[in-house]
Amino acid sequence: MTRDITEEIKRLKEEKNAVILAHYYVRPEVQEIADYIGDSFYLSKLAVGLEAQTIVMCGVSFMGESVKILNPEKTVLLPDAAADCAMAHMASVETIEKMRNTWDDLEVVCYINSTAELKRHADVCVTSANAVKIVKALPNKNIFFIPDRNLARFVAEQAPEKHFVFNEGFCPVHEELKLQELQTLKAQHPEAEVLTHPECGEAVCRESDYIGSTSGIIAHAEASSAKEFIICTENGVRFELGKRCPEKKFYFTETEPVCGDMKLITLEKILHVLETGENEVLADPSMVEEAGKPLEEMLRLAK
Numbered sequence: 166m167t168r169d170i171t172e173e174i175k176r177l178k179e180e181k182n183a184v185i186l187a188h189y190y191v192r193p194e195v196q197e198i199a200d201y202i203g204d205s206f207y208l209s210k211l212a213v214g215l216e217a218q219t220i221v222m223c224g225v226s227f228m229g230e231s232v233k234i235l236n237p238e239k240t241v242l243l244p245d246a247a248a249d250c251a252m253a254h255m256a257s258v259e260t261i262e263k264m265r266n267t268w269d270d271l272e273v274v275c276y277i278n279s280t281a282e283l284k285r286h287a288d289v290c291v292t293s294a295n296a297v298k299i300v301k302a303l304p305n306k307n308i309f310f311i312p313d314r315n316l317a318r319f320v321a322e323q324a325p326e327k328h329f330v331f332n333e334g335f336c337p338v339h340e341e342l343k344l345q346e347l348q349t350l351k352a353q354h355p356e357a358e359v360l361t362h363p364e365c366g367e368a369v370c371r372e373s374d375y376i377g378s379t380s381g382i383i384a385h386a387e388a389s390s391a392k393e394f395i396i397c398t399e400n401g402v403r404f405e406l407g408k409r410c411p412e413k414k415f416y417f418t419e420t421e422p423v424c425g426d427m428k429l430i431t432l433e434k435i436l437h438v439l440e441t442g443e444n445e446v447l448a449d450p451s452m453v454e455e456a457g458k459p460l461e462e463m464l465r466l467a468k
């Protein structure tokens with residue numbers, strides 16, 4: 166059955182000149198069928214310049230929005246339009262305006278995990294892979310970082326020359342990673358390196374050997390001489406880690422971090438949107454222009 170679906174997806178992809186992009190957090194069988202797999206930064210960079218006319222974005226809705234805004238002439242399809250990121254909504258335009266009126270010389274830095282509406286009110290976007298580099302490159306002293314308080318804290322620590330104004334958003338999947346479970350794993354595997362995503366809470370980050378984006382975690386595991394790793398991020402990354410480092414061992418906390426929205430993407434839904442063209446991401450020209458600016462600024466500064 167899975168084989169039939171896979172074959173049918175491949176056939177339709179060719180027929181419709183479509184390409185499939187997938188985030189590292191989606192199900193293994195979806196990563197298997199994708200043409201490109203990566204984190205938000207890789208996928209947003211990649212989408213600009215793809216020749217295919219249709220892009221099926223296997224991830225949550227803000228990813229589809231970003232791809233559409235950067236490629237307004239393309240058809241962008243979401244296998245499940247209800248797959249959303251809770252953190253993407255955890256900031257408000259009112260707060261951004263309030264901060265702009267409170268602080269001079271303020272740059273509103275918006276994590277790509279945010280709605281298009283928030284992006285259109287920001288100055289520059291960042292991903293966890295490029296946030297430190299971009300914030301350090303900004304001429305402004307005052308940074309209002311939305312929506313994630315944990316990534317903001319991590320970046321603020323690397324850029325002590327800046328003054329950060331924090332927002333109270335967070336990723337429920339990463340922030341709920343349990344410190345006690347991590348400490349138990351560390352006691353069981355004392356040789357293991359702890360690799361952590363900066364969306365995790367402060368206490369978990371303090372117990373870590375390396376903190377970085379999903380692609381950073383994968384690259385670190387590949388390059389490290391260590392043989393065992395404790396991975397503090399969403400469990401979908403296990404698929405790529407297993408492919409790239411089959412001889413190494415990876416452990417996750419007992420309560421595995423799972424993003425239920427990322428797991429909503431299935432082969433059946435990919436097939437359905439390829440067949441029907443449903444769940445197309447739409448963006449009006451003003452949204453493309455206004456939310457596109459901070460995204461393009463990110464791509465420029467991250468070069």
Ligand code: SF4
Pocket residue numbers: 190225249250251252253278336337338339364399424425426427
């Ligand atoms: S893992 Fe967290 S930040 Fe990523 S999509 Fe899920 S809820 Fe959003």
